[in-house]
Amino acid sequence: MTDATKKYTTIHYQGYLELEKILNAQHPRSAELEERPAHDEMLFIIVHQVYELWFKQLIHELESVVEMFEKEWVDERNIGTAVARLERVVEIQKLLIQQIRIMETMTPLDFLDFRNYLFPASGFQSFQFRKVEVLLGLKPGQRLTYNEAPYTAVFTDEQRRELEVLEKGNTLFEVVEAWLERTPFLEFRGFNFLEYYRSAVQKMLERERAAIEATEYLGPEKKRMRLEMLGSTDTYFQSVLDPKAHRQMREEGKLRLSYKASIAALLINLYRDEPILQMPFNLLMRLMDIDEMLTTWRYRHAQMVLRMLGRKVGTGGSSGYDYLHATAVKHHIFKDLHNISTLLIPRSELPELPEGLREELGFHFSQKR
Ligand code: HEM
Numbered sequence: 001m002t003d004a005t006k007k008y009t010t011i012h013y014q015g016y017l018e019l020e021k022i023l024n025a026q027h028p029r030s031a032e033l034e035e036r037p038a039h040d041e042m043l044f045i046i047v048h049q050v051y052e053l054w055f056k057q058l059i060h061e062l063e064s065v066v067e068m069f070e071k072e073w074v075d076e077r078n079i080g081t082a083v084a085r086l087e088r089v090v091e092i093q094k095l096l097i098q099q100i101r102i103m104e105t106m107t108p109l110d111f112l113d114f115r116n117y118l119f120p121a122s123g124f125q126s127f128q129f130r131k132v133e134v135l136l137g138l139k140p141g142q143r144l145t146y147n148e149a150p151y152t153a154v155f156t157d158e159q160r161r162e163l164e165v166l167e168k169g170n171t172l173f174e175v176v177e178a179w180l181e182r183t184p185f186l187e188f189r190g191f192n193f194l195e196y197y198r199s200a201v202q203k204m205l206e207r208e209r210a211a212i213e214a215t216e217y218l219g220p221e222k223k224r225m226r227l228e229m230l231g232s233t234d235t236y237f238q239s240v241l242d243p244k245a246h247r248q249m250r251e252e253g254k255l256r257l258s259y260k261a262s263i264a265a266l267l268i269n270l271y272r273d274e275p276i277l278q279m280p281f282n283l284l285m286r287l288m289d290i291d292e293m294l295t296t297w298r299y300r301h302a303q304m305v306l307r308m309l310g311r312k313v314g315t316g317g318s319s320g321y322d323y324l325h326a327t328a329v330k331h332h333i334f335k336d337l338h339n340i341s342t343l344l345i346p347r348s349e350l351p352e353l354p355e356g357l358r359e360e361l362g363f364h365f366s367q368k369r
Pocket of ligand 1: 047048051052103111121122123124126129301304305308309313314315316317318319320321323324327
C-alpha cells in the first residue's frame with residue numbers, strides 16, 4: 001500500500017467544498033441595520049464574492065504561467081500548456097464581463113436602498129484584483145492616481161509588501177519579454193530579417209505613395225493630406241528600423257517592450273504560418289486577448305457605474321465614472337503587441353525565407369525528403 005492510499009479517506013460533497021463556510025458568508029448590512037432589509041443586497045454580495053473566487057483562479061493560472069517562463073530556458077512542451085492556461089484566463093474574463101449584466105438587473109433606486117451602508121468599502125480594496133493587474137505587468141508609474149495616495153494605501157502592511165515584491169519581480173510582461181528576446185531566428189545563416197523587412201516596407205510605402213499620386217478620385221489638397229498621413233505611418237516603422245527611434249519612443253512612454261523583443265514579436269507575427277512559430281504566435285494572441293478582455297471589463301464596469309450612480313462620486317473617494325473610464329484607456333498592459341499591427345505588411349510582400357531556415361522552422365516529420 002502506498003502512503004497516498006493509506007491517508008485516503010472518503011469525503012462528503014458538503015465538506016469537500018466547505019459549503020458550510022461559503023454559504024454562511026452573506027450578511028446583508030441592511031438586514032442588520034434596518035427594519036426592512038433591501039432585497040437586492042444579497043445579489044450585490046454574491047456577485048462580488050463570485051468575482052473574488054474567479055480572481056483567485058486567475059491568480060492561480062497566471063502564477064503558474066509566470067513560473068514556466070521565468071526560467072532561463074523555457075521547455076517548448078510547456079508553451080502548449082501555457083497557451084491552454086491563458087485560454088482559460090480569457091474564458092473566465094468573458095464570464096466576468098457577462099456577470100455585469102446580472103448586476104444590472106438591480107435598478108439604481110434599489111441600489112440606493114443599501115448603498116449608504118457600504119461607505120467607505122469600495123472595489124479599490126480588492127487585493128486580488130490588484131494582484132491580477134500586477135501579475136500581468138501593470139506598474140505603479142502607469143497607474144492613474146486617486147486620493148493623492150498610492151493605490152496600495154488601502155491595504156494591510158503585509159498585502160502592501162506582497163504587491164511591492166510582485167511589482168519588482170517577474171510579471172507576465174517581463175517573462176514574455178525575456179523569452180522573446182531569446183528568439184533565435186532573427187539572424188540566421190546570412191538571413192538578416194531586419195534588412196529584408198526594411199526593403200519590403202520601403203517597396204510597400206512607395207507603391208502606396210504612387211497610388212495616391214496617380215488616383216483621379218482625390219483633389220490636390222486631399223492627396224497632400226493622404227501623403228502626410230502615410231508619412232506618419234512611415235515614422236512608426238522607424239520604431240523597428242531604427243533602435244534610437246525605438247529608445248526615444250520608449251523613454252516617452254509610447255512603447256514598453258524592449259527593442260529586441262519587439263522585433264521578435266514582429267517576426268513571429270509575420271511568419272506565424274511556419275509550424276514552429278504557430279505556438280509562440282498563439283501565445284502572443286492570448287496575451288492580446290487578455291489585455292482586450294480586461295479593458296472591456298473596465299469599460300463595462302464604468303458603464304454600469306454610470307447607470308447606477310450617474311455622476312456621483314464613488315464610496316472609495318474617486319470621481320466614479322470618469323476615473324474608471326480613464327483607466328480603460330490608460331491601464332493597458334500588452335499595448336505593444338497591438339502596435340505590431342501597424343508594422344505588418346501583406347503576406348505577398350514578405351521576404352522569402354532561405355531554404356535552410358524554412359526547414360528549421362518546419363516540423364521535421366512533415367517535410368519532403
Ligand atoms: C452596483 C455595482 C457597482 C458599483 C456602483 C461600483 C462602483 C465603483 C466605483 C464608483 C468605483 C471607483 C472607486 C471608488 O471611488 O469607490 C469602483 C471601483 C472598482 N470596482 Fe466597482 N462597482 C460595482 C460593482 C462591482 C463589481 C461587481 C465588482 C467585481 C469585483 C467591482 C470591482 C471593482 C474594482 C476592482 C474597482 C477598482 C477599479 C480600478 O481602480 O481600476 N465593482 N466601483
